[in-house]
Amino acid sequence: MQHEVPSAGSREKVLEVAEALFARRGFAGVGLREVAETAGLGKSSLFHHFKGKVQLYFAVLERVLRRMDLCLQPLFAAAIAPAARLDAVIDGLIDTLVEHPGSARLLLRALFEDDDFAPETLSEAEPTERILESLIARLDALLREGVAQGVFRPVSTPHMVQTLIGATVYHFASGDFGETLLGSPLCSSEQVRRRKDELRALLHHGLTAPAVVPSGG
Amino acid sequence: MQHEVPSAGSREKVLEVAEALFARRGFAGVGLREVAETAGLGKSSLFHHFKGKVQLYFAVLERVLRRMDLCLQPLFAAAIAPAARLDAVIDGLIDTLVEHPGSARLLLRALFEDDDFAPETLSEAEPTERILESLIARLDALLREGVAQGVFRPVSTPHMVQTLIGATVYHFASGDFGETLLGSPLCSSEQVRRRKDELRALLHHGLTAPAVVPSGG
């Protein structure tokens, strides 16, 4: 029973190819012809899998978000202290972003491009919005819990969510710029580890050095 | 000598319009026809001011970066302690991002889109790269100075640069998403002030609450 399943295989292949292209060049910058040919299909064959470009885009986005959700859900649900849970969630988020190149960019684009999509296609965006909202809600709830327990400072949790997104999603979306800045590939295991450590340290201590007790003068 | 200077006026108008459009939809998502007509010109008239789309794009980007550079340069040069200088730079950066809507998005795009521009047009990007590099270099130097003086923890300065970009540029580029998250306009004076305070507090203290001395058991 190892016969080819061209339709399912094609769909996956298309989604994979489209994910990379949309991540690199954004919605407007990608042509269906390019997607189709890279996936080894004729341009029009795409329409047997996706009704149009918008549908393909949201299918790609939804797949990415589902992947993240599946990865993060157990971490959010772990029965451990908020501080440790936040660390685990951040590590997990970074891991998914690294594991699936393009995720970070695609997500970043989805976050900051107030996509002016046609009114008719708004319903296509709904599933992705739902997943995204639930992820954000979980993160916000985790922060609130920590604040309520007094283990976190009384921060504005939405602002902290934004900061965390910037520190993770933006970082791993920053491509050549980030790579030049760091001097080595963003997704090298060394730099990934570094990123986790730096972010964790920032959250635990801030940037300023621990205050020294004025002893000698 | 107050006579109209139509060419300079048109050029400025085009740059203004193009800045907003490129910020909203990115390079590929903008048509020259739309730019021209919004600026009150015929499509072909653009080509008397800019050789092509790529040149227009980089002209816009360069203008944005120059504006930022002009604003931040004195702040970087201030003869005050690194910690206070960093605070001033961050506040100044946020102020420019807020003052010129679109700056944040345009900059964010420029940072994470490894623009696959034609080999011939690479020279157009050079001035913008120079300004950007100098800004980053100054920020990195400031962080290094603080670390050297022992007022900052021994952080990886490139990673901290990335975090700061995320916390400022991404935040103010996040549009509807950020606005929904915060519950009020990103650029409202209240939320801007909040952003500065939250970021400053994060840098000074981290997220975790100040450790309580175990007194009562």
Added chain:
DNA sequence: GTCTATACTACGATAGAC
């Protein structure tokens, strides 16, 4: 030198016939 009109080529998304 500054703007405009028209034309050209390429490619976009989509639809219907095989």
Added chain:
DNA sequence: GTCTATCGTAGTATAGAC
């Protein structure tokens, strides 16, 4: 699942009006 057609619009070049 592929091929070809359609039709709009993209970016660009040329020729001309102020």
